[in-house]
Amino acid sequence: MKLLTPDMLDQFFATIAQTWELRLPILLPDGTRVIGSPDDGPLALHGGAVLSKPTAAFFPQQGTVFTADNGDLQEPPPPERPLFVLGFTPRDLACLRFIDRFFADGLCDDIYFRQRRGAIVAGLSGYCGPNGALLPPAGGDCDLELFWEGSFWLVIPYSEAGRGIVAELPSAPRSAGKLLKEASSRPPDENESLIQRASDLLRADRVPDSFWEEIGDRCIACTGCNLACPTCTCFGVQDWRSAKKVERSRMWDSCQLDGFMREAGGHNPLGSEALRTRRRIHHKLAADPQKWGEISCFVCGRCDAVCPTGIGIFAVAREMVARFG
């Protein structure tokens, strides 16, 4: 385990930038925090998860699939330099692990892995959450993790690449191990148990259709819940045609849209807001556990933060548990 003091950060990242393209938590001019290019704003490691999903580094909102120019088919090239992405909270890392599995399953998604392979993923934890709240250490799921102790960062490498990056840093004090262990033993998270209870209710078929009608009535179909969710992987595909060129691209899609499931003949198995809202929650809390062995909501809270009408997954789960639990 290594140690980084705040005054060492600039040099640390400058060294990394010689090999990798940096994506770091930064503060944008209006106070929004994102994981972005350090050219766009000062480093902002404190404050917890950023609102935009960190997995966008590998799966951007829109990206080229191929271009066919006068019959010449070209796929987009891999990045000139691999990415170094810092800013995944432990929950975000769980999301990334989940979509890594998803995109690798069956026909491997080469567009995703073109960005993902060779990238360094760095977690962020410790007492750097909102207002200094503790983010328990991830203990894995990444190449290295930065843990804010209160006055310095503990740096824990997990992969070969991670160990290489931190090799030159000074060693952490002996007490660090105990500190990390203490931070790991935490009381159960309220939202986590809420999501688990909601999942149980759905799987026991205890939630009536009328509930989904009520929730659906409050959905304005902004699609923000899907677009902010780090484990949402659905995408749409479009072709842009000009005289001799076709450009195929894909973009984040949303199961809250009618067109998401509408068939060519017009029939839609998810033809109402109630059904679509039910599906969105059901997919994360009931279908994915069956297919992937785990609930695919890792309690990051982004859908609740972006939803203009207060029907993110926590809010819905809370109502569900209060009424049917």
Add this chain to the structure above:
Amino acid sequence: MRGMKRTLTVCPYCGTGCTFYLVSDNGRLVGLEPSTTHPVSRGGLCVKGWNAFAFVHHPDRLTTPLIRRDGVLQPASWDEALDLVVEKLRDIQKRHGADAVMFASSAKATNEENYLLMKLARAVFGTNNIDHCARLCHSSTVTGLAETLGSGAMTNSISCFDQADAILVIGSNTTEQHPLIGSRILNAVRNGTRLIVADNRRIRLARHADLHLRHKNGSDVALLNGIMHVIIAEGLEDRTFIATRTENFAALAEAVADWSPERTAAATGLEAGEIIAAARLFAAAERGMIVYSMGITQHSHGVDNVRCVAALALLTGNVGRPGTGVNPLRGQNNVQGGCDMGALPDVYSGYQKVSDPLMREKFVGSWGVADLPASPGLPLTRAMDAASAGHLQAMFIMGENPMLSDPDQGHARNVLENLELLVVQDIFLTETAALADIVLPAACYAEKEGTFTNTERRVQRLRKAVEPPGEARADWEIICDLAERAGYGGMRYAGPGEVMEEIARLTPSYGGISYDRLDPHGLQWPCPDRDHPGTPVLHLERFTRGLGRFSPVVHRLPAELPDDRYPLVLTTGRSYFHWHTGTMTRRTHLLEREEPCSFIELHPDDAARIGVRNRDQLLVTSRRGEVRTEARVTTMVIPGVVFMPFHFVEGAANALTNNVLDPESSIPEFKVCAVRVEKLP
């Protein structure tokens, strides 16, 4: 532009004014991220906002000027195209007079661009013939509220929606057309705010309302008079407010005295009890807010509707406090700014009248011209008639698509095709641009700098994220170049920031606006000087005009009512997923997939009578024209009324609408005309 970059900017769709960061990678947009700190959007966006980057690099973008040669639009150089525009405009003006030319500005363009086109029309080409699509949406508001309150803008702020005890939404489908405001209303209702929705479509807000009033199309004056009758009859009016802050109350009381609940019920199709309940509910609120939009304004009596809305707020003392107010929701991202900048035939920026010699003197001096025209120019909606009567030979249209947005499409096409000169400056070859003699390719919102003013009068910075395609240029650059070529040296600016400095010097309400003050969340006008913090709520101590004025009105019926030949009322509007004529949204995959074709909503009773099922192909006919469209059988509409959005060129609602205008605001009656619906074999 190498590498990844984030650019803070303003959404180009509705007037709510949400902000987000455009994310670009090596000069191409790859997505966007909401601003988490913005006081309006608060980390959220609507579906159009989330997809607002997606049309920018579309291969249909115009990349070079086009000149019609041998009947075909052919690529040309900027020098050729701009010189030709100036030469032809000058020639037409020489032969037919300065007012033979009309300029259409754009509520999609920035404040600076609207100001500059206004200046170009007046200072360089010597005509007040300048207008923009505010004529089609809130001209009734500008007229009606100026008369009653003194300022034709939303009185309150978007944050006020969280503070109201009761909200009356009349003629606004807020969750679809101003989604981040509509969502505030939904949240307010969950927190205990009472909601009255007056709109005969069963819009989303209606599902959450305490009262849903499904009154007949065009009966708003009757409804509001009836509500005011009950309030006065039951002594629920705010007498202190009326006595200290208003004038002409006696005339209002007399005008509504006859509007008993029974008479109102007969005129509106409602139950008397509904009118009484609405009056009591609204009058009982400590903070009562009225929200309205096109359902109020787009009538041949749109100004009268607005007068009634203002009167109801005055009667109940609901102006000049947080959580209250008369709140017209402006449609376009910068329609408020387009009006503020004087892209209107009768005023300079800041609503300073062209007919006022002192104002003319001020602008003559500042712009360095010999004189300026004194009589108001043509409103956009009257320009079409003027052209067909031979009084107008040329139109210069920046970023508007009247072929789809104007009423009576056949008439509009006929006029545009027969102009001696049609110049269109736009980002795509719209249906209107396709008819042009000269087409000028413009940069879109993501490719230029400037400011937009949202519906709550918040002036915000727009920033350039990527380069425009090909040779396309920002509207402001094109306008300044035209001025230069026309021999006018007074439009040389280093950038839009310098244009804003000039605007601030000449426009009292924008006096304190400058780019260095607009970060991060803009300023709300009136902002008269550099130390002024901006104004979230208007009319606090006194109205802009002094006292609030009750302007009683007489109920008038819409110009065209159903009869045996055309038995249904057609009302038009927009869908959530498309924006106006679809120039941008129909080139955005997810939005176009969601709403891919023209449709008409009709009630199951009407559908059964005509023998129509969902998704049948229909022929809809009015006295102006006919269109094919798809049936959407739904209880969203009431029996006898059908609804069509106007986005679709194939099945254009405005081939049917009635080009009858409000006599004062010249707004067309988009909300009521008579049609016949038949099933196609």
